[in-house]
Amino acid sequence: MLRLDPDALGELVAGRRVAMVSGTNGKTTTTHFLAAAVRAALGPDTDRLVHNADGANLHGGIASALGEHPHADLAILETDERVVADLVRLGRPEVLVLLNFSRDQLDRNHEIKGLGRSWREALATAGDAGPVVVANADEPLIVWAAQTARHVVWVDTATTWTQDAALCPQCGSPLVRDDPGGWRCTGCDLAQPPTTYQVVGDTIVRPDGSVVTPALNVPGGFNVSNAACALAAAELLGVDAETALTGMRTVTSPAGRFGTVTVAGSRARLLLAKNPAGWAEALPLATSSTVVLAIDSAAADGRDVSWLWDVEYEQLAGRSVVATGPRAADLAVRLAYAGVEHRTVPDLAEALRGHPEQVDVVATYTPFQRLRKLGGS
C-alpha cells in the first residue's frame, strides 16, 4: 500500500462532492453502476466526474485518480474496507454505500468485526457532518456498522450468503432468522431494519412503491442487489431513477468482470471470485461446458487458501473442469474430495489453450488480472 500523507488525500478531495462505495464483494461493479448513473445525468459534462474505475481503491489509487482529474467536482470512489474510516474523516462524503461484509484475506484481516468497528466509529465521529449511508439491511455486521450514521437508507438486497454471520456484532449472542421478519439477535435489540428499497427477483422496489426492472447487462442476481444500492445512492445525489437505470445498463464489464477475452486462441469469459461468498455467486454463472478455475495465493488473493473448502465445488460434478493457477494443486485436492473430475494445468495460458467453445473462467484476483492482461483487456 502506498503510504501517503493523509492530509494530501484530504486536499485532493477538498471542494468535491464525494460518494463512496465499500464492502467485501461487488464494490467495483457497484461503483461502476453509480458512476454510469451520474454520468447519464451529466450528459455532455462528463468531465465533471472522477471515478477510480480500475478498482485501485486504497489511499494511493484514490489519490492518483483524484490527482488526474483536478477539475472534476464529483467523485465516485470505490473504497477498500480498510480506507473507509479515513475517507469518511478526510473526504466528507455525501453518500456512503456499504454493501456486505464477508471474511476475506484472513491472513491480513484477522477479525472482520474490527473493520466494521472502524466504520461505526468513523460515522459516529462524523456525526451531522457525516454521509448518508446506503446500507445492505441483510447483513448484520453492515447494519451494526451503519447504525451510527446520521441517516441510513436501508436496502433489502435479498442476499443469501449467511455463513459469516453467526453471532451478533453488538453483544455476541446468536443470531436467528424469523420467517417472515428477517434476522435478529437473541440477546439484544439488533435486528434487520425496515427497508426503503427492496430487491424482489430481478426487480427493485423504490421508496414510493414503484417497481423498476434494471435489465442490466451484467449477469447474476447479486448484481441486481448491487444495482439497488447504486440506485439508492444515485437518487440521493439527485439523479432520477429512470436516468440512473439507463446509465447502469451501459455497464457491461466493469474493470474486466464478466468481460470476454481471447487467450491462447480460446474465448474466455472472466468471472472474479475472491472469497467463499464471491464463489457462491460466481460458480452458478459459470455455465459453459468446460469451466476453468484459477487460484493463486499472492498477497492480493490471501496467502491462505483454506477457504477453498468453504466453496461448494460439489455443484460442478459431471462437468468438464480445468484447475489452473499457482495453487492449482490445492484446488485439485479439493475437487478430488468433492467428487469432481478435472484436469490440472498450472499454467494459465496453457489451461486456456484448445477450447473450441467459449469457456467461463472463475478466478481469484491475481490470475483474473493476469488473464485480462494476456487477453489484452
Next chain:
Amino acid sequence: MSTPLTTNDVAGQYGPGDGPRVEIVLVYQSLLGIYGDRGNATVLARRLAWRGFDAVLTVVEPGQPLPDTGQVYLLGGGEDAAQISAVRALQADGGLHRAVDRGAVVFAVCAGYQIVGRTFTVGDPSVPGGEDQVIEGLGLLDVTTTRGPRRAVGEILSRWRGRDGEESLLTGFENHGGWTRLGPDARPLADVEVGIGNCDDGTEGAVAGTVLATYPHGPVLARNPALADHLLSLALGEELAPLPRPEIDTLRAQRLAAVRARS
C-alpha cells in the same frame, strides 16, 4: 419460526449405503469454521467412503445436543467472540467429555485446540473494552494458552512424533495470536521445522489419549492424509489400507518445497 442465521452444506451420508457405519461430528461450524476447517470433516467422510464405509457426517450447532454416537468429533478455528460462545455451549452440553470417556476421537484445530485446553486468553487491547480475558477451557488437554508476543501467520512445517518417512511431515497454514504451553499430561504432536507452532518452543500441537490438537489449517487433514487416516484408525480400532491419490502427493511436494524455500 426461527432458524440459526448460518447454514451448512456438508452434513449428510457418504459411502456405498451398505458399509459399516461411522459417524463424524462437526462441532459448531457456524462458530468454529472461518478457516475452512470443515474440510477436515469432508476429508474424513470421503476417505471412509472410498474404503467402503458409510460415513455419516453430523453437523451440530450451539443449542443442539452433541450426539453420543460419534466416533470422531471435529473443532475448527474461529474469532474470539465465537470461541467464547463455543466453549460455553460445550461446557453446558458436556457431550465432548462423554465422547472422550468412551474412547471417541477429538480432533481440534486452532481456536478449537485452545478450547479443549485448560484456559485460554482472548481480547484485543487495541480497542476499548478489549482487555484480555482468561476463559476456562474444557480441560480435555493439559495445555494453557496466553497471548503471544506476535501473531503467528504463515505456512508451517512440522515433523510428527513417532512417525518416520515422508508421511511424518505435516504441512499447513497457521494463523493464531495465542501461544500454547503444554503441561505434563500432554505431549506435543510434532516438532516444528518451519513456523511458530505452539509458542515458538519447537513443538506443535498436543496429544493425550484420543484427543489430538494442532494449529495448522489447510485444512490440515487435506494436506496430511496420513494424519487423517491415523484419526480414523484410532476411532475404528483397526489399521486402514493406504489410499494412493496422486493429486495429494503433488500438493504435498509443492507445499513442502514452498515452505522450505521461504525458511
